[in-house]
Amino acid sequence: MSSLVSWILVGVGQALVIIGIFCDLAASIMMLRLPNFFARLHALTVGSVGGAFIPLIGAALIAAGCDFLGPYRWFMAGGAVVTAIIEYVLAGAGTHAIARAVYRAKAAPLKPIVADKLAEDRGGEER
């Protein structure tokens, strides 16, 4: 692999990692500042897709571009891509599962609320 291609791969990967760092900081501040559980679900989604999926793809590109890692860098790039895909599928599934369970079991308070469309669809009961 020529040197220019390595530099291009590393540069694109570093741009993706910087995007991931920004999303990560935003998600952590949201996780600390948002008022209740159902608003913090948004923070988990930002932190898992923007903060973990995008920098994992970036890390895969960096690992593919680094010549000093030896021939095992292709193993590392493939492992990072597999981790990214698994994380992209499982984070959304886990978030939906725990949100549904907590809403049905009334395990978290729903205090600062604007509208509850799900309760209206089910017959207009108030919580």
Add this chain to the structure above:
Amino acid sequence: MNLATWVTDFIVFSMPFYFAAFALYIARAIKGPTVPDMVLAVDALSYDLAAFLVLLGILFRAPIMIPCAIVLVLWVYALDIYMAKYFEAGEIGE
């Protein structure tokens, strides 16, 4: 400029931001008022830790340490599902 020093310096300078994010997640995990908040914080912490472990593997020049991130992501999802089943239905096998 050498490629190895460039990549190493980039990863070293990106570390304090990750540390700040981890500290805020741990603060939420410690003071969360209900149990689902703590589960959420531990989830987000582990997903970001997986990305951080891959970058750390590049920093250490150890490509053989990549499957740790896959295993961590998979089993934290399992923790999420257990808590959901506890709150919703009761037994896990039903």
Add this chain to the structure above:
Amino acid sequence: MMAVDIVMGLLAASALISVIATVLAVQARDLLKAVIFSALQSVAYTLMYFMLMAPDIVLVYAAVAVGIYPLILILLIKKVGRYEV
């Protein structure tokens, strides 16, 4: 060389996090919160094992301590009651 400072600093930080999580897990009244604090301590130990260059231990420990201990303990808590009297 900066790598040694980074490694030892991360080790010390994750060790302190594990101490905080252990103390909170011991003194929690709600057993479910104790299980979540135990999982937080397991995540800190996972980072420590990664720092100590033991990838095989991480492969086993992440599955056992983040995945299977909470499964057993949550099943048990569902049977015997949630709050410690």
Add this chain to the structure above:
Amino acid sequence: MDTEFVRVAYMIVVLSMYVNIGVSLYAALAKPNLVKKIIALTILGDSVNTFIILVGYRFWRPGVFLQPPVLTNLRPTSEVIRQFLEKAVDPIPQALVLTAIVINLAVTVFLATVALHMYRHFGTVNMDVVGRLKRYEVRKEMA
């Protein structure tokens, strides 16, 4: 390479493991609830395993990247193996701890089963109440 910082950080790690072992041992002995005792026992076992891993660790030398003990070379010559021995950590404590973690898992499952049977027999898992009930049952059988 800052030697003083490295020494202080290593001492922090060792003292944290001592504190973890002490706190979890106190919980396993003094807390009355059986589930809390099981949680404390898992933390105790993990802390002891971390101590054993810490024995096999080496400090970083300048100019050498420390490696996990995996030889990633298909045709190793003696020179390659000598460089690997300079870089890798000790694999024997890791092999020991790998067994200890799985045995801890088996023991924890067994203890959970025992706690469940105790709950079905006595109706509680608080060990103070269980002791009182046991004395009461023994006295009733003796009479």
